Amino acid sequence: xxxxxxxxxxxxxxxxxxxxxxxxxxxxxxxxxxxxxxxNAPQQxxxxxHLPGIVKAAMAMPDIHWGYGFPIGGVAAFRVxxxxxxxxxxxxxxxxxxxxxxxxxTRKDVQHKxxxxxxxxxxxxxxxxxxxxxxxVKQDELQKVAMLGAKWAVEHGYGSAEDLEYIExxxxxxxxxxxxxxxxxxxxxxxxxxxxxxxxxxxxIGFVEEVFDKACAEAFGLFPDQVTIIIHCGSRGFGYQxxxxxxxxxxxxxxxxxxEIPDRQxxxxxxxxDEGRAYFGAMxxxxxxxxxxxQVISHLAADVFRKVFSTSGKQIGLRTVYEVAHNIAKYETxxxxxxxxxxxxxxxxxxxxxxxxxxxxxxxxxxVGQPVLIPGDMGRCSYVLTxxxxxxxxxxSSCCHGAGRAMSRNKAKTVARGRDITKELASRxxxxxxxxxxxxxxxxxxxxxxxxTVVDACELAGxxxxxxxxxxxxxxxx
Amino acid sequence: MDTGITNNDFIPEWFKLLDHTADTGIIVYASTIEQLFxxxxxxxxxxxxxxxxxQNKISREIRVESDDLETLMLRWLSELNYLHxxxxxxxxxxxxxxxxxxxxxxxxxxxxxxxxxxxxxxEIKAVTYHCLKIEKEVKRSxxxxxxxxxxxxx
Numbered sequence: 102x103x104x105x106x107x108x109x110x111x112x113x114x115x116x117x118x119x120x121x122x123x124x125x126x127x128x129x130x131x132x133x134x135x136x137x138x139x140x141n142a143p144q145q146x147x148x149x150x151h152l153p154g155i156v157k158a159a160m161a162m163p164d165i166h167w168g169y170g171f172p173i174g175g176v177a178a179f180r181v182x183x184x185x186x187x188x189x190x191x192x193x194x195x196x197x198x199x200x201x202x203x204x205x206x207t208r209k210d211v212q213h214k215x216x217x218x219x220x221x222x223x224x225x226x227x228x229x230x231x232x233x234x235x236x237x238v239k240q241d242e243l244q245k246v247a248m249l250g251a252k253w254a255v256e257h258g259y260g261s262a263e264d265l266e267y268i269e270x271x272x273x274x275x276x277x278x279x280x281x282x283x284x285x286x287x288x289x290x291x292x293x294x295x296x297x298x299x300x301x302x303x304x305x306i307g308f309v310e311e312v313f314d315k316a317c318a319e320a321f322g323l324f325p326d327q328v329t330i331i332i333h334c335g336s337r338g339f340g341y342q343x344x345x346x347x348x349x350x351x352x353x354x355x356x357x358x359x360x361e362i363p364d365r366q367x368x369x370x371x372x373x374x375d376e377g378r379a380y381f382g383a384m385x386x387x388x389x390x391x392x393x394x395x396q397v398i399s400h401l402a403a404d405v406f407r408k409v410f411s412t413s414g415k416q417i418g419l420r421t422v423y424e425v426a427h428n429i430a431k432y433e434t435x436x437x438x439x440x441x442x443x444x445x446x447x448x449x450x451x452x453x454x455x456x457x458x459x460x461x462x463x464x465x466x467x468x469v470g471q472p473v474l475i476p477g478d479m480g481r482c483s484y485v486l487t488x489x490x491x492x493x494x495x496x497x498s499s500c501c502h503g504a505g506r507a508m509s510r511n512k513a514k515t516v517a518r519g520r521d522i523t524k525e526l527a528s529r530x531x532x533x534x535x536x537x538x539x540x541x542x543x544x545x546x547x548x549x550x551x552x553x554t555v556v557d558a559c560e561l562a563g564x565x566x567x568x569x570x571x572x573x574x575x576x577x578x579x
Numbered sequence: 580m581d582t583g584i585t586n587n588d589f590i591p592e593w594f595k596l597l598d599h600t601a602d603t604g605i606i607v608y609a610s611t612i613e614q615l616f617x618x619x620x621x622x623x624x625x626x627x628x629x630x631x632x633x634q635n636k637i638s639r640e641i642r643v644e645s646d647d648l649e650t651l652m653l654r655w656l657s658e659l660n661y662l663h664x665x666x667x668x669x670x671x672x673x674x675x676x677x678x679x680x681x682x683x684x685x686x687x688x689x690x691x692x693x694x695x696x697x698x699x700x701x702e703i704k705a706v707t708y709h710c711l712k713i714e715k716e717v718k719r720s721x722x723x724x725x726x727x728x729x730x731x732x733x
Contacts, residue, residue, distance in 0.1 A: 230699035
């Protein structure tokens with residue numbers, strides 16, 4: 102039986118025991134604890150605490166739930182010198198992430214055209230199972246995408262160079278090695294650039310419903326009633342295949358390097374090994390693919406806005422507020438004790454959350470911190486938060502990434518039986534278009550936990566603070 | 580294998596959907612290993628699409644290998660998902676032509692995705708090792724002696 106000791110207002114610790122190298126820590130309120138314990142996720146945090154080179158603690162954010170090997174909501178950092186890297190610590194959808202864009206339009210400006218807007222977005226942006234066809238690239242061009250990320254997209258006319266400043270890592274991560282990507286991954290990636298995919302991926306139109314921190318919201322360029330766009334998607338089949346390929350590689354590597362792991366799904370390799378470097382190089386290709394993917398989708402969405410509102414006489418003013426990755430492993434330097442260490446930080450369903458003053462922030466946000474984008478379900482709300490000094494201290498500048506599912510897909514379908522989810526949402530003023538009825542049912546709002554409780558837990562723990570809440574107006578899904 | 584099933588709401592008695600909060604999976608029963616592979620493939624396409632609307636127009640041959648049976652199942656289903664993804668095809672017919680220790684050869688049939696006729700349901704990111712289990716002789720009934728469960732990352 103796992104014993105959790107409360108060590109902060111919304112922080113629980115499992116002390117090191119047996120072969121754990123560091124404590125396991127879970128961010129959650131008292132009220133959330135039962136649900137957190139309901140699946141095997143706390144044991145998964147404990148398992149991660151066994152992995153070589155881990156520093157400080159194996160952590161999980163308040164949206165913790167069971168994941169493959171590492172829990173979703175997991176954060177763990179390993180010394181680059183003698184630590185490991187693990188595909189299970191990143192997930193299948195490498196660099197799944199979220200972009201927030203802001204317009205100069207208000208809710209009133211779009212209300213009468215909302216239906217047309219959502220239909221046009223649905224037409225312009227491929228969604229759904231195996232969606233393809235936004236743009237076709239050849240493999241040599243795709244290799245450039247894998248090297249350059251969102252920069253490739255900007256060079257090819259998708260969006261503007263200004264966007265890049267407002268993407269984590271400038272939308273292009275170093276260390277991509279195209280020789281480490283399998284031909285299957287290239288094949289899966291060829292036709293999926295600029296596509297949303299299915300499942301929980303979406304593009305949502307919303308508005309700023311409430312401002313919690315006026316100064317911060319102003320710095321982010323956000324104001325009440327302002328219309329916003331959230332894009333949630335990742336590296337598509339390209340990333341899934343890379344993860345799949347390297348799980349097999351790591352399975353062998355774990356044995357080869359005699360790494361003791363409590364669960365086979367934590368298969369890993371030393372960062373400083375052929376296998377570790379190969380995965381890192383291939384994963385970075387997928388990170389860049391996802392950055393390019395969201396840049397292309399943003400551009401397609403901007404085109405739709407210009408088309409629908411060109412005659413409105415209003416300034417549309419689309420601008421990228423920020424884009425975050427939430428499935429990623431990357432090199433960062435953090436203070437551990439009194440020493441600055443180069444670490445490989447794994448965030449799996451967790452978001453980087455920089456506090457004010459960080460050198461990695463765009464100048465515009467230097468005094469307020471990084472916008473942290475936390476999408477909720479399609480009926481309730483989403484949040485923009487910002488990072489804190491405590492997050493820098495405690496969580497390698499990380500916080501939660503979303504609501505997390507409360508129901509299985511089958512259960513959601515059962516709950517949705519006999520209901521018309523699209524109609525129900527429409528009666529609440531939210532227009533949704535999806536490729537399949539099944540997706541609508543599986544993604545119904547109550548299938549998710551309330552994102553507000555997750556965000557409140559982060560704020561209570563002091564690892565993020567609320568800036569604004571966004572309310573959905575419409576959404577396209579796979 | 581052709582199940583002859585035409586109503587997608589109907590799930591054959593040898594197949595159950597596995598309930599898991601974030602992911603989805605299948606449990607299938609069969610009387611032989613070959614049938615187990617065939618049924619697992621059919622069940623995976625039940626998760627992806629309205630498999631009963633898919634016609635057998637294109638055929639392909641596949642060979643996968645692995646030393647252990649569970650990994651063989653994982654590779655078989657992964658290969659089908661890969662082909663579905665890159666060829667934009669759906670499959671409804673699966674025949675294991677040869678099963679030998681460590682490898683299977685199969686002939687599969689299906690057609691190109693046609694959104695006017697095919698309802699697509701879910702994208703499978705990957706077939707995972709989690710909960711992957713193949714067991715013999717669960718004695719659920721006299722005829723069914725193999726059971727397989729697979730979880731998909733969706």
